Amino acid sequence: MIETFVIKAVLAGAFFGMVLNLAGLLTWVERKQSAVMQDRVGANRAWIVLPKWLAPLNLLLRPLNVLGLFHSLADAAKMFLKEDFMPEGADKKLHTLAPAISVVFALLAFCAIPFGDTLKLGDKLINLQVADLNAGVLFIFAMLSLGVYGVILAGFSSNNNYAYLGGMRAASQMLSYEITMGLAIMGVVLSYGTLSLQEITRAQGGYFFGWIPAYGIFVQPLAFFLFMTAALAETKRVPFDLPEGESEIVGYFVEYSGMKFGMFFLTDLVETVLVACLMTTFFLGGWQVPYLQADGFHFPWGASVPLAHGWVITLGVLSFMTKVAVFNWLFMAIRWTLPRFRYDQLMHLGWKILFPASLANTAITSLVVVAWGGK
Protein backbone atom coordinates (compact mmCIF):
# COMPACT_ATOMS: atom_id res chain seq x y z
CA MET A 1 0.00 0.00 0.00
CA ILE A 2 2.62 2.51 1.07
CA GLU A 3 4.78 1.38 -1.85
CA THR A 4 2.02 2.20 -4.35
CA PHE A 5 1.57 5.55 -2.69
CA VAL A 6 5.28 6.36 -3.00
CA ILE A 7 5.36 5.29 -6.64
CA LYS A 8 2.34 7.44 -7.46
CA ALA A 9 3.83 10.39 -5.59
CA VAL A 10 7.09 10.08 -7.50
CA LEU A 11 5.26 9.82 -10.82
CA ALA A 12 3.06 12.79 -10.03
CA GLY A 13 6.05 14.82 -8.81
CA ALA A 14 8.08 14.05 -11.92
CA PHE A 15 5.29 14.69 -14.38
CA PHE A 16 3.89 17.83 -12.76
CA GLY A 17 7.39 19.14 -12.25
CA MET A 18 8.00 18.69 -15.95
CA VAL A 19 4.70 20.29 -16.90
CA LEU A 20 5.10 23.31 -14.63
CA ASN A 21 8.69 23.87 -15.70
CA LEU A 22 7.66 23.62 -19.31
CA ALA A 23 4.87 26.14 -18.70
CA GLY A 24 7.36 28.48 -17.03
CA LEU A 25 9.79 27.99 -19.86
CA LEU A 26 7.02 28.80 -22.33
CA THR A 27 7.09 32.45 -21.20
CA TRP A 28 10.69 32.49 -22.37
CA VAL A 29 9.87 30.55 -25.53
CA GLU A 30 7.07 32.98 -26.26
CA ARG A 31 9.38 35.98 -26.01
CA LYS A 32 12.26 34.46 -27.91
CA GLN A 33 10.30 32.70 -30.62
CA SER A 34 8.20 35.73 -31.41
CA ALA A 35 11.36 37.83 -31.49
CA VAL A 36 13.26 35.49 -33.77
CA MET A 37 10.40 35.10 -36.20
CA GLN A 38 10.01 38.88 -36.35
CA ASP A 39 13.74 39.40 -37.06
CA ARG A 40 14.44 40.64 -33.53
CA VAL A 41 16.73 39.36 -30.79
CA GLY A 42 14.31 39.15 -27.88
CA ALA A 43 14.58 39.80 -24.18
CA ASN A 44 18.14 39.21 -22.96
CA ARG A 45 18.79 41.80 -20.27
CA ALA A 46 17.80 39.96 -17.07
CA TRP A 47 21.32 39.05 -16.00
CA ILE A 48 22.43 37.40 -12.79
CA VAL A 49 26.06 38.32 -12.17
CA LEU A 50 27.64 37.05 -8.94
CA PRO A 51 30.44 38.88 -7.13
CA LYS A 52 34.01 38.36 -8.31
CA TRP A 53 34.98 35.66 -5.82
CA LEU A 54 32.35 33.40 -7.40
CA ALA A 55 33.77 33.89 -10.89
CA PRO A 56 33.54 30.22 -12.00
CA LEU A 57 29.81 30.24 -11.31
CA ASN A 58 29.51 33.40 -13.38
CA LEU A 59 31.02 31.50 -16.25
CA LEU A 60 28.26 28.90 -15.89
CA LEU A 61 25.56 31.55 -15.62
CA ARG A 62 26.72 33.42 -18.69
CA PRO A 63 25.00 31.30 -21.34
CA LEU A 64 21.74 31.51 -19.39
CA ASN A 65 22.17 35.28 -19.12
CA VAL A 66 22.84 35.65 -22.83
CA LEU A 67 19.81 33.54 -23.73
CA GLY A 68 17.61 35.62 -21.43
CA LEU A 69 16.40 32.62 -19.45
CA PHE A 70 16.23 34.61 -16.22
CA HIS A 71 13.39 36.72 -17.56
CA SER A 72 10.99 33.98 -16.46
CA LEU A 73 12.51 34.20 -12.99
CA ALA A 74 12.26 37.98 -13.03
CA ASP A 75 8.63 37.65 -14.08
CA ALA A 76 7.87 35.33 -11.20
CA ALA A 77 9.64 37.60 -8.71
CA LYS A 78 7.68 40.57 -10.01
CA MET A 79 4.38 38.71 -9.75
CA PHE A 80 5.03 37.74 -6.15
CA LEU A 81 6.17 41.21 -5.09
CA LYS A 82 3.39 43.17 -6.74
CA GLU A 83 0.50 44.51 -4.70
CA ASP A 84 -2.43 42.13 -4.65
CA PHE A 85 -5.25 44.52 -5.33
CA MET A 86 -8.88 43.71 -4.81
CA PRO A 87 -11.50 46.15 -6.09
CA GLU A 88 -14.12 47.59 -3.80
CA GLY A 89 -17.34 45.61 -3.83
CA ALA A 90 -15.68 42.50 -5.20
CA ASP A 91 -16.73 39.16 -3.83
CA LYS A 92 -13.65 38.49 -1.73
CA LYS A 93 -13.93 34.71 -1.54
CA LEU A 94 -14.76 34.11 -5.17
CA HIS A 95 -12.22 36.67 -6.31
CA THR A 96 -9.51 34.74 -4.50
CA LEU A 97 -10.86 31.35 -5.50
CA ALA A 98 -11.24 31.98 -9.24
CA PRO A 99 -7.56 31.85 -10.29
CA ALA A 100 -6.99 28.83 -8.07
CA ILE A 101 -9.92 27.01 -9.67
CA SER A 102 -8.73 27.65 -13.18
CA VAL A 103 -5.14 26.59 -12.53
CA VAL A 104 -6.03 23.54 -10.42
CA PHE A 105 -8.38 22.04 -12.99
CA ALA A 106 -5.94 22.71 -15.79
CA LEU A 107 -3.28 20.82 -13.82
CA LEU A 108 -5.61 18.00 -12.74
CA ALA A 109 -6.28 17.10 -16.34
CA PHE A 110 -2.66 15.97 -16.66
CA CYS A 111 -3.37 13.04 -14.32
CA ALA A 112 -4.86 10.95 -17.10
CA ILE A 113 -2.13 11.53 -19.64
CA PRO A 114 0.24 8.58 -20.16
CA PHE A 115 3.80 9.74 -20.71
CA GLY A 116 5.40 6.32 -21.06
CA ASP A 117 4.82 2.61 -21.44
CA THR A 118 4.46 0.21 -18.50
CA LEU A 119 7.78 0.08 -16.68
CA LYS A 120 8.91 -3.26 -15.25
CA LEU A 121 10.90 -2.66 -12.07
CA GLY A 122 11.82 -5.99 -10.57
CA ASP A 123 8.49 -7.79 -10.42
CA LYS A 124 6.52 -4.54 -10.14
CA LEU A 125 4.64 -3.14 -13.09
CA ILE A 126 4.51 0.66 -13.07
CA ASN A 127 2.22 2.37 -15.50
CA LEU A 128 3.83 5.70 -16.42
CA GLN A 129 0.64 7.63 -15.92
CA VAL A 130 -0.38 9.47 -12.77
CA ALA A 131 -3.90 8.03 -12.68
CA ASP A 132 -4.63 5.02 -14.86
CA LEU A 133 -8.28 5.81 -15.59
CA ASN A 134 -10.18 3.63 -17.97
CA ALA A 135 -12.34 6.64 -18.84
CA GLY A 136 -9.43 9.06 -19.13
CA VAL A 137 -10.92 10.95 -22.06
CA LEU A 138 -14.05 11.73 -20.06
CA PHE A 139 -11.96 12.82 -17.07
CA ILE A 140 -9.89 15.20 -19.17
CA PHE A 141 -12.97 16.74 -20.76
CA ALA A 142 -14.59 17.13 -17.36
CA MET A 143 -11.52 18.97 -16.08
CA LEU A 144 -11.34 21.17 -19.17
CA SER A 145 -15.01 22.06 -18.78
CA LEU A 146 -14.50 22.97 -15.15
CA GLY A 147 -11.71 25.30 -16.23
CA VAL A 148 -14.41 27.59 -17.65
CA TYR A 149 -15.74 27.91 -14.14
CA GLY A 150 -12.71 29.82 -12.88
CA VAL A 151 -12.88 32.21 -15.79
CA ILE A 152 -16.57 32.95 -15.31
CA LEU A 153 -16.07 33.40 -11.56
CA ALA A 154 -13.23 35.83 -12.20
CA GLY A 155 -15.43 37.96 -14.41
CA PHE A 156 -18.40 37.64 -12.11
CA SER A 157 -16.68 38.41 -8.81
CA SER A 158 -14.64 41.42 -9.92
CA ASN A 159 -17.50 43.91 -9.67
CA ASN A 160 -16.46 45.35 -12.99
CA ASN A 161 -18.62 45.44 -16.11
CA TYR A 162 -15.72 44.89 -18.45
CA ALA A 163 -14.53 41.88 -16.50
CA TYR A 164 -18.10 40.57 -16.46
CA LEU A 165 -18.43 40.90 -20.22
CA GLY A 166 -15.03 39.27 -20.64
CA GLY A 167 -16.18 36.36 -18.51
CA MET A 168 -19.32 36.03 -20.61
CA ARG A 169 -17.30 36.04 -23.83
CA ALA A 170 -14.99 33.43 -22.36
CA ALA A 171 -17.92 31.26 -21.29
CA SER A 172 -19.67 31.30 -24.65
CA GLN A 173 -16.44 30.77 -26.56
CA MET A 174 -15.26 27.89 -24.45
CA LEU A 175 -18.64 26.17 -24.36
CA SER A 176 -18.98 26.45 -28.14
CA TYR A 177 -15.56 25.02 -28.83
CA GLU A 178 -15.80 22.32 -26.20
CA ILE A 179 -18.61 20.70 -28.17
CA THR A 180 -16.45 20.58 -31.29
CA MET A 181 -13.56 19.28 -29.26
CA GLY A 182 -15.62 16.49 -27.74
CA LEU A 183 -17.11 15.48 -31.08
CA ALA A 184 -13.76 15.60 -32.86
CA ILE A 185 -12.26 13.26 -30.29
CA MET A 186 -15.24 10.91 -30.65
CA GLY A 187 -13.80 9.93 -34.02
CA VAL A 188 -10.59 8.82 -32.35
CA VAL A 189 -12.47 7.03 -29.56
CA LEU A 190 -14.62 5.21 -32.13
CA SER A 191 -11.59 4.19 -34.16
CA TYR A 192 -9.75 2.72 -31.20
CA GLY A 193 -12.80 1.59 -29.27
CA THR A 194 -11.57 2.72 -25.85
CA LEU A 195 -11.70 5.74 -23.56
CA SER A 196 -8.44 4.97 -21.79
CA LEU A 197 -5.59 7.11 -23.03
CA GLN A 198 -3.00 4.43 -22.37
CA GLU A 199 -5.01 2.01 -24.54
CA ILE A 200 -5.42 4.63 -27.27
CA THR A 201 -1.65 5.14 -27.27
CA ARG A 202 -1.00 1.39 -27.39
CA ALA A 203 -3.42 1.02 -30.30
CA GLN A 204 -1.31 3.45 -32.32
CA GLY A 205 1.66 1.07 -32.29
CA GLY A 206 0.86 -0.70 -35.57
CA TYR A 207 1.88 0.19 -39.13
CA PHE A 208 0.10 0.94 -42.39
CA PHE A 209 1.61 -0.88 -45.38
CA GLY A 210 4.25 -2.11 -42.99
CA TRP A 211 6.10 1.18 -42.64
CA ILE A 212 3.80 4.18 -41.91
CA PRO A 213 3.21 4.34 -38.13
CA ALA A 214 -0.51 3.97 -37.46
CA TYR A 215 -0.78 7.29 -35.67
CA GLY A 216 -4.13 8.94 -35.09
CA ILE A 217 -3.29 11.72 -37.52
CA PHE A 218 -3.41 9.18 -40.39
CA VAL A 219 -6.53 7.48 -39.07
CA GLN A 220 -8.42 10.70 -38.32
CA PRO A 221 -6.83 13.55 -40.32
CA LEU A 222 -9.93 15.75 -40.19
CA ALA A 223 -10.32 15.23 -36.46
CA PHE A 224 -6.69 16.31 -36.05
CA PHE A 225 -7.36 19.75 -37.50
CA LEU A 226 -10.76 20.10 -35.83
CA PHE A 227 -9.38 19.13 -32.46
CA MET A 228 -6.36 21.38 -32.81
CA THR A 229 -8.49 24.41 -33.71
CA ALA A 230 -11.00 23.79 -30.94
CA ALA A 231 -8.29 23.06 -28.40
CA LEU A 232 -6.43 26.25 -29.30
CA ALA A 233 -9.68 28.10 -28.72
CA GLU A 234 -9.85 26.43 -25.30
CA THR A 235 -6.44 27.81 -24.35
CA LYS A 236 -7.71 31.39 -24.88
CA ARG A 237 -4.56 32.45 -26.68
CA VAL A 238 -4.17 34.65 -29.71
CA PRO A 239 -6.21 33.79 -32.62
CA PHE A 240 -8.90 33.05 -30.02
CA ASP A 241 -8.08 35.46 -27.22
CA LEU A 242 -11.47 37.18 -27.25
CA PRO A 243 -12.02 36.59 -23.51
CA GLU A 244 -8.85 38.48 -22.72
CA GLY A 245 -7.88 40.70 -25.65
CA GLU A 246 -5.24 42.46 -23.60
CA SER A 247 -4.54 45.21 -26.10
CA GLU A 248 -8.06 46.40 -26.94
CA ILE A 249 -11.01 44.73 -25.25
CA VAL A 250 -10.46 44.38 -21.56
CA GLY A 251 -10.75 40.83 -20.41
CA TYR A 252 -12.04 38.84 -17.47
CA PHE A 253 -8.91 39.30 -15.36
CA VAL A 254 -8.79 43.08 -15.59
CA GLU A 255 -9.18 43.37 -11.82
CA TYR A 256 -6.41 40.93 -11.00
CA SER A 257 -2.86 41.78 -10.13
CA GLY A 258 0.17 40.13 -8.63
CA MET A 259 0.28 36.37 -8.40
CA LYS A 260 -3.46 35.98 -8.91
CA PHE A 261 -3.01 37.44 -12.36
CA GLY A 262 0.07 35.25 -12.65
CA MET A 263 -2.08 32.18 -12.03
CA PHE A 264 -4.39 33.06 -14.91
CA PHE A 265 -1.35 33.64 -17.03
CA LEU A 266 0.05 30.29 -15.94
CA THR A 267 -3.28 28.62 -16.69
CA ASP A 268 -3.06 29.69 -20.31
CA LEU A 269 0.42 28.24 -20.62
CA VAL A 270 -0.44 25.07 -18.71
CA GLU A 271 -3.42 24.61 -20.99
CA THR A 272 -1.14 25.03 -23.99
CA VAL A 273 1.03 22.23 -22.63
CA LEU A 274 -2.09 20.17 -21.89
CA VAL A 275 -3.38 20.59 -25.42
CA ALA A 276 0.04 19.65 -26.76
CA CYS A 277 -0.04 16.51 -24.58
CA LEU A 278 -3.54 15.64 -25.76
CA MET A 279 -2.64 16.16 -29.40
CA THR A 280 0.40 13.96 -28.91
CA THR A 281 -1.60 11.23 -27.21
CA PHE A 282 -4.50 11.18 -29.63
CA PHE A 283 -2.83 11.93 -32.94
CA LEU A 284 0.91 11.39 -32.77
CA GLY A 285 1.06 8.11 -30.89
CA GLY A 286 1.97 9.43 -27.45
CA TRP A 287 5.11 7.66 -26.27
CA GLN A 288 5.33 5.46 -29.36
CA VAL A 289 8.65 5.63 -31.18
CA PRO A 290 8.46 4.58 -34.82
CA TYR A 291 9.69 0.96 -35.30
CA LEU A 292 10.48 0.57 -31.61
CA GLN A 293 8.93 -2.50 -30.03
CA ALA A 294 9.20 -3.91 -26.55
CA ASP A 295 12.52 -5.60 -27.30
CA GLY A 296 14.15 -2.99 -29.56
CA PHE A 297 13.99 -1.47 -33.03
CA HIS A 298 12.58 -3.53 -35.91
CA PHE A 299 12.96 -1.53 -39.08
CA PRO A 300 10.71 -2.28 -42.08
CA TRP A 301 13.76 -3.05 -44.23
CA GLY A 302 14.61 -5.94 -41.98
CA ALA A 303 17.30 -4.56 -39.72
CA SER A 304 16.74 -4.75 -36.00
CA VAL A 305 18.53 -3.31 -32.98
CA PRO A 306 17.85 -5.05 -29.68
CA LEU A 307 17.48 -2.72 -26.70
CA ALA A 308 17.15 -3.26 -22.95
CA HIS A 309 13.75 -2.65 -21.35
CA GLY A 310 14.93 0.50 -19.54
CA TRP A 311 16.15 2.08 -22.77
CA VAL A 312 12.90 1.32 -24.56
CA ILE A 313 10.91 3.06 -21.81
CA THR A 314 13.31 6.02 -21.70
CA LEU A 315 13.12 6.45 -25.47
CA GLY A 316 9.33 6.36 -25.17
CA VAL A 317 9.25 9.12 -22.55
CA LEU A 318 11.74 11.16 -24.59
CA SER A 319 9.62 10.67 -27.68
CA PHE A 320 6.55 11.90 -25.81
CA MET A 321 8.40 14.98 -24.59
CA THR A 322 9.79 15.75 -28.04
CA LYS A 323 6.35 15.56 -29.60
CA VAL A 324 4.95 17.83 -26.90
CA ALA A 325 7.76 20.31 -27.51
CA VAL A 326 7.09 20.28 -31.26
CA PHE A 327 3.41 20.94 -30.68
CA ASN A 328 4.27 23.76 -28.31
CA TRP A 329 6.46 25.25 -31.00
CA LEU A 330 3.62 24.96 -33.50
CA PHE A 331 1.13 26.60 -31.13
CA MET A 332 3.55 29.47 -30.49
CA ALA A 333 4.05 29.88 -34.23
CA ILE A 334 0.27 30.00 -34.70
CA ARG A 335 -0.11 32.41 -31.82
CA TRP A 336 2.43 34.82 -33.34
CA THR A 337 1.21 34.48 -36.92
CA LEU A 338 -2.55 34.75 -36.93
CA PRO A 339 -4.53 37.85 -36.03
CA ARG A 340 -7.42 37.68 -33.61
CA PHE A 341 -10.89 36.71 -34.80
CA ARG A 342 -13.80 39.08 -34.62
CA TYR A 343 -16.48 37.78 -32.30
CA ASP A 344 -19.00 36.93 -35.02
CA GLN A 345 -16.24 35.22 -37.02
CA LEU A 346 -15.37 33.21 -33.94
CA MET A 347 -18.94 32.01 -33.51
CA HIS A 348 -19.27 31.42 -37.25
CA LEU A 349 -16.16 29.26 -37.26
CA GLY A 350 -17.23 27.38 -34.16
CA TRP A 351 -20.85 26.65 -34.96
CA LYS A 352 -21.10 26.71 -38.74
CA ILE A 353 -17.79 25.17 -39.80
CA LEU A 354 -16.13 23.17 -37.04
CA PHE A 355 -19.29 21.76 -35.44
CA PRO A 356 -20.88 20.34 -38.64
CA ALA A 357 -17.48 19.09 -39.78
CA SER A 358 -16.92 17.26 -36.51
CA LEU A 359 -20.45 15.81 -36.68
CA ALA A 360 -19.81 14.59 -40.21
CA ASN A 361 -16.48 13.14 -39.11
CA THR A 362 -18.13 11.26 -36.27
CA ALA A 363 -20.91 9.94 -38.53
CA ILE A 364 -18.51 8.77 -41.24
CA THR A 365 -16.18 7.19 -38.69
CA SER A 366 -19.11 5.35 -37.11
CA LEU A 367 -20.21 4.02 -40.51
CA VAL A 368 -16.69 2.88 -41.36
CA VAL A 369 -16.20 1.27 -37.97
CA VAL A 370 -19.51 -0.61 -38.24
CA ALA A 371 -18.83 -1.60 -41.87
CA TRP A 372 -15.40 -2.98 -40.97
CA GLY A 373 -16.87 -4.82 -38.02
CA GLY A 374 -15.22 -2.84 -35.27
CA LYS A 375 -15.56 -3.60 -31.60
Added chain:
Amino acid sequence: MATKVLKRQPLNWLDNTYLPTLFTGLWITSRHFFFNFAIQTLHLFGLMKHIRGSVTYQYPEEQRPLSKRLRTRHRLTQREDGSPRCVACMMCETICPARCINIVATEHPDPNIEKMPKSFDLDLGKCVYCGFCVEVCPEDAIRMDTQILDTAAYSRQQMQLDMTELLHPRSTHLYKTHKQGQPAER
Protein backbone atom coordinates in the same frame (compact mmCIF):
# COMPACT_ATOMS: atom_id res chain seq x y z
CA MET B 1 -13.30 64.37 -59.69
CA ALA B 2 -12.48 61.15 -61.34
CA THR B 3 -13.10 58.17 -59.20
CA LYS B 4 -11.22 54.98 -59.74
CA VAL B 5 -13.24 51.95 -58.82
CA LEU B 6 -10.96 49.19 -57.63
CA LYS B 7 -12.09 45.77 -58.68
CA ARG B 8 -11.88 43.38 -55.81
CA GLN B 9 -10.93 39.89 -56.66
CA PRO B 10 -13.82 37.67 -55.58
CA LEU B 11 -12.79 35.00 -53.11
CA ASN B 12 -13.37 31.47 -54.20
CA TRP B 13 -14.44 28.63 -51.98
CA LEU B 14 -10.91 27.69 -51.02
CA ASP B 15 -10.02 31.26 -50.07
CA ASN B 16 -13.09 31.46 -47.86
CA THR B 17 -11.86 28.58 -45.75
CA TYR B 18 -8.83 30.77 -44.90
CA LEU B 19 -6.69 27.66 -45.11
CA PRO B 20 -4.35 28.70 -47.96
CA THR B 21 -3.58 32.04 -46.35
CA LEU B 22 -3.24 30.38 -42.97
CA PHE B 23 -0.57 28.03 -44.25
CA THR B 24 1.14 30.78 -46.24
CA GLY B 25 1.34 32.88 -43.11
CA LEU B 26 2.71 30.03 -41.05
CA TRP B 27 5.19 29.24 -43.80
CA ILE B 28 6.47 32.82 -43.85
CA THR B 29 6.87 33.13 -40.10
CA SER B 30 8.44 29.68 -39.80
CA ARG B 31 10.88 30.47 -42.61
CA HIS B 32 11.94 33.64 -40.79
CA PHE B 33 12.16 31.72 -37.55
CA PHE B 34 14.37 28.91 -38.80
CA PHE B 35 16.61 31.20 -40.85
CA ASN B 36 17.16 33.66 -38.00
CA PHE B 37 17.46 30.84 -35.49
CA ALA B 38 20.23 29.20 -37.49
CA ILE B 39 22.07 32.47 -38.07
CA GLN B 40 21.82 33.59 -34.45
CA THR B 41 22.99 30.18 -33.22
CA LEU B 42 25.98 30.38 -35.55
CA HIS B 43 26.68 33.90 -34.28
CA LEU B 44 26.98 32.49 -30.76
CA PHE B 45 29.90 30.42 -32.02
CA GLY B 46 31.39 33.35 -33.90
CA LEU B 47 30.42 32.10 -37.36
CA MET B 48 28.65 33.80 -40.29
CA LYS B 49 28.96 37.20 -38.67
CA HIS B 50 28.52 38.96 -42.01
CA ILE B 51 24.86 37.89 -42.20
CA ARG B 52 22.56 39.66 -39.79
CA GLY B 53 20.19 37.38 -37.87
CA SER B 54 18.04 40.29 -36.72
CA VAL B 55 17.45 43.95 -37.36
CA THR B 56 18.12 44.80 -33.72
CA TYR B 57 20.95 47.05 -32.59
CA GLN B 58 21.74 46.12 -28.99
CA TYR B 59 21.87 49.78 -28.11
CA PRO B 60 24.43 50.67 -25.47
CA GLU B 61 26.94 48.13 -26.73
CA GLU B 62 26.14 48.51 -30.38
CA GLN B 63 25.51 51.94 -31.87
CA ARG B 64 23.60 52.51 -35.04
CA PRO B 65 25.58 54.16 -37.83
CA LEU B 66 24.39 57.75 -38.05
CA SER B 67 24.08 59.97 -41.06
CA LYS B 68 26.77 62.67 -41.19
CA ARG B 69 24.22 65.44 -41.64
CA LEU B 70 22.17 64.32 -38.67
CA ARG B 71 21.74 67.14 -36.15
CA THR B 72 23.17 65.82 -32.93
CA ARG B 73 24.57 67.55 -29.84
CA HIS B 74 26.22 70.93 -30.32
CA ARG B 75 29.88 71.78 -30.08
CA LEU B 76 31.83 75.01 -30.33
CA THR B 77 34.62 74.96 -32.86
CA GLN B 78 38.08 76.15 -31.85
CA ARG B 79 40.76 78.36 -33.25
CA GLU B 80 44.22 76.95 -33.76
CA ASP B 81 45.23 78.00 -30.27
CA GLY B 82 42.26 76.23 -28.75
CA SER B 83 40.16 79.28 -27.92
CA PRO B 84 36.57 79.32 -29.19
CA ARG B 85 35.91 80.69 -32.65
CA CYS B 86 32.81 82.34 -31.27
CA VAL B 87 32.84 86.13 -31.40
CA ALA B 88 29.80 86.54 -29.16
CA CYS B 89 27.75 88.21 -31.87
CA MET B 90 24.57 86.89 -30.23
CA MET B 91 23.11 85.74 -33.57
CA CYS B 92 22.43 82.24 -32.32
CA GLU B 93 21.02 83.48 -29.05
CA THR B 94 18.71 85.80 -30.98
CA ILE B 95 17.46 83.28 -33.50
CA CYS B 96 17.07 80.38 -31.09
CA PRO B 97 13.32 79.63 -31.02
CA ALA B 98 13.66 77.76 -27.74
CA ARG B 99 15.85 80.42 -26.14
CA CYS B 100 18.22 77.84 -24.84
CA ILE B 101 21.47 79.72 -25.56
CA ASN B 102 22.81 82.27 -23.13
CA ILE B 103 26.02 84.11 -24.00
CA VAL B 104 27.93 86.60 -21.85
CA ALA B 105 30.36 88.56 -24.02
CA THR B 106 33.69 90.01 -23.07
CA GLU B 107 36.64 91.82 -24.71
CA HIS B 108 39.05 89.70 -26.65
CA PRO B 109 42.74 90.44 -25.85
CA ASP B 110 43.52 90.38 -29.57
CA PRO B 111 42.52 93.80 -30.98
CA ASN B 112 41.70 92.17 -34.36
CA ILE B 113 38.89 90.20 -32.79
CA GLU B 114 36.13 92.27 -31.35
CA LYS B 115 34.60 90.04 -28.70
CA MET B 116 34.68 86.56 -27.25
CA PRO B 117 32.24 84.71 -25.03
CA LYS B 118 32.95 84.81 -21.33
CA SER B 119 30.44 82.09 -20.88
CA PHE B 120 28.38 80.18 -23.40
CA ASP B 121 25.58 78.18 -21.80
CA LEU B 122 23.28 75.91 -23.73
CA ASP B 123 20.33 74.22 -22.06
CA LEU B 124 19.74 70.89 -23.77
CA GLY B 125 16.53 70.55 -21.82
CA LYS B 126 15.09 73.39 -23.86
CA CYS B 127 16.87 72.86 -27.18
CA VAL B 128 14.63 71.70 -30.03
CA TYR B 129 17.52 70.68 -32.30
CA CYS B 130 16.30 72.94 -35.11
CA GLY B 131 19.83 73.79 -36.18
CA PHE B 132 19.10 77.51 -36.66
CA CYS B 133 22.11 78.43 -34.51
CA VAL B 134 24.39 76.51 -36.86
CA GLU B 135 22.85 78.11 -39.94
CA VAL B 136 22.96 81.63 -38.61
CA CYS B 137 26.51 81.60 -37.24
CA PRO B 138 28.77 83.86 -39.33
CA GLU B 139 31.96 82.35 -37.95
CA ASP B 140 31.16 78.62 -38.23
CA ALA B 141 31.68 78.60 -34.49
CA ILE B 142 28.85 76.25 -33.52
CA ARG B 143 28.15 72.95 -35.14
CA MET B 144 25.84 70.01 -34.44
CA ASP B 145 28.03 67.15 -35.53
CA THR B 146 29.23 65.45 -32.35
CA GLN B 147 27.09 62.34 -33.08
CA ILE B 148 26.16 62.31 -29.40
CA LEU B 149 22.55 61.26 -28.96
CA ASP B 150 22.36 59.96 -25.42
CA THR B 151 21.58 63.18 -23.62
CA ALA B 152 19.95 61.67 -20.59
CA ALA B 153 20.35 63.22 -17.16
CA TYR B 154 19.02 62.91 -13.67
CA SER B 155 18.21 66.62 -13.30
CA ARG B 156 17.63 69.71 -15.39
CA GLN B 157 20.86 71.17 -14.08
CA GLN B 158 22.79 68.40 -15.70
CA MET B 159 21.24 69.17 -19.05
CA GLN B 160 22.90 72.58 -19.07
CA LEU B 161 26.13 72.59 -21.04
CA ASP B 162 28.80 75.17 -20.29
CA MET B 163 31.55 76.36 -22.55
CA THR B 164 34.07 73.70 -21.48
CA GLU B 165 31.66 70.90 -22.30
CA LEU B 166 30.72 72.51 -25.60
CA LEU B 167 34.35 73.01 -26.61
CA HIS B 168 35.37 69.53 -25.52
CA PRO B 169 32.38 67.21 -25.84
CA ARG B 170 32.14 64.46 -23.23
CA SER B 171 34.78 66.10 -21.04
CA THR B 172 32.76 67.04 -17.95
CA HIS B 173 30.54 65.37 -15.36
CA LEU B 174 27.61 63.42 -16.80
CA TYR B 175 28.80 63.47 -20.35
CA LYS B 176 32.00 61.57 -19.79
CA THR B 177 31.98 58.23 -21.56
CA HIS B 178 31.49 55.97 -18.62
CA LYS B 179 32.07 52.25 -18.43
CA GLN B 180 29.24 50.13 -19.80
CA GLY B 181 26.73 48.96 -17.31
CA GLN B 182 27.49 51.57 -14.70
CA PRO B 183 25.08 54.42 -14.21
CA ALA B 184 26.47 57.89 -14.58
CA GLU B 185 27.39 59.60 -11.33
CA ARG B 186 24.69 61.81 -10.01
